[in-house]
Amino acid sequence: DVKVTQSSRYLVKRTGEKVFLECVQDMDHENMFWYRQDPGLGLRLIYFSYDVKMKEKGDIPEGYSVSREKKERFSLILESASTNQTSMYLCASSRPAGGSDGYTFGSGTRLTVV
Amino acid sequence: GESVGLHLPTLSVQEGDNSIINCAYSNSASDYFIWYKQESGKGPQFIIDIRSNMDKRQGQRVTVLLNKTVKHLSLQIAATQPGDSAVYFCAGNYGGSQGNLIFGKGTKLSVKP
Numbered sequence: 549d550v551k552v553t554q555s556s557r558y559l560v561k562r563t564g565e566k567v568f569l570e571c572v573q574d575m576d577h578e579n580m581f582w583y584r585q586d587p588g589l590g591l592r593l594i595y596f597s598y599d600v601k602m603k604e605k606g607d608i609p610e611g612y613s614v615s616r617e618k619k620e621r622f623s624l625i626l627e628s629a630s631t632n633q634t635s636m637y638l639c640a641s642s643r644p645a646g647g648s649d650g651y652t653f654g655s656g657t658r659l660t661v662v
Numbered sequence: 663g664e665s666v667g668l669h670l671p672t673l674s675v676q677e678g679d680n681s682i683i684n685c686a687y688s689n690s691a692s693d694y695f696i697w698y699k700q701e702s703g704k705g706p707q708f709i710i711d712i713r714s715n716m717d718k719r720q721g722q723r724v725t726v727l728l729n730k731t732v733k734h735l736s737l738q739i740a741a742t743q744p745g746d747s748a749v750y751f752c753a754g755n756y757g758g759s760q761g762n763l764i765f766g767k768g769t770k771l772s773v774k775p
Contacts, residue, residue: 653705
């Protein structure tokens with residue numbers, strides 16, 4: 549069974565902390581994505597990557613960075629966590645050139661910043 | 663910019679009834695559309711897709727209809743069950759070589775026993 553695994557289901561961090569959210573996929577997918585999901589706002593793309601060492605800004609990259617050192621792993625970094633970054637974070641992966649099988653999502657990490 | 667949106671944020675149906683969830687899109691160049699189901703505490707899961715050269719596609723208890731004239735697609739769930747309670751998203755690819763998807767905001771389906 550193919551999987552996208554997010555390292556934590558729930559996280560509570562303090563304002564100003566540096567936060568790492570990890571995502572690993574075992575499907576040998578080239579493309580990986582980070583979204584945040586908030587009530588009424590749907591899925592908003594933070595960053596994505598089409599290859600190792602490569603990253604592209606999505607719609608809301610401010611306050612975030614990413615790292616893709618290995619094909620299977622895509623990390624989201626909150627350099628200095630703030631309360632407005634409290635959200636559900638979803639990682640996804642897909643084949644290059646997409647295709648109607650779409651994305652495979654992880655189970656999400658619910659981050660609370662206090 | 664391009665958009666994909668759902669008509670209703672919530673939908674409540676009686677167990678056993680059919681459910682219809684609607685979605686509108688703006689990008690005529692989308693090659694395919696996908697419906698996802700997200701249960702509480704989980705990530706979205708692929709349900710069914712439809713390519714732009716099709717009008718209808720059926721799966722197990724689900725049917726997706728695509729009307730390109732009015733840029734509308736719908737997901738029909740037959741004999742809705744309590745396990746169908748979830749948020750449903752439509753998504754369409756918006757061009758480019760990598761097949762990036764744009765998502766609607768989701769409709770929360772509640773099934774009443």
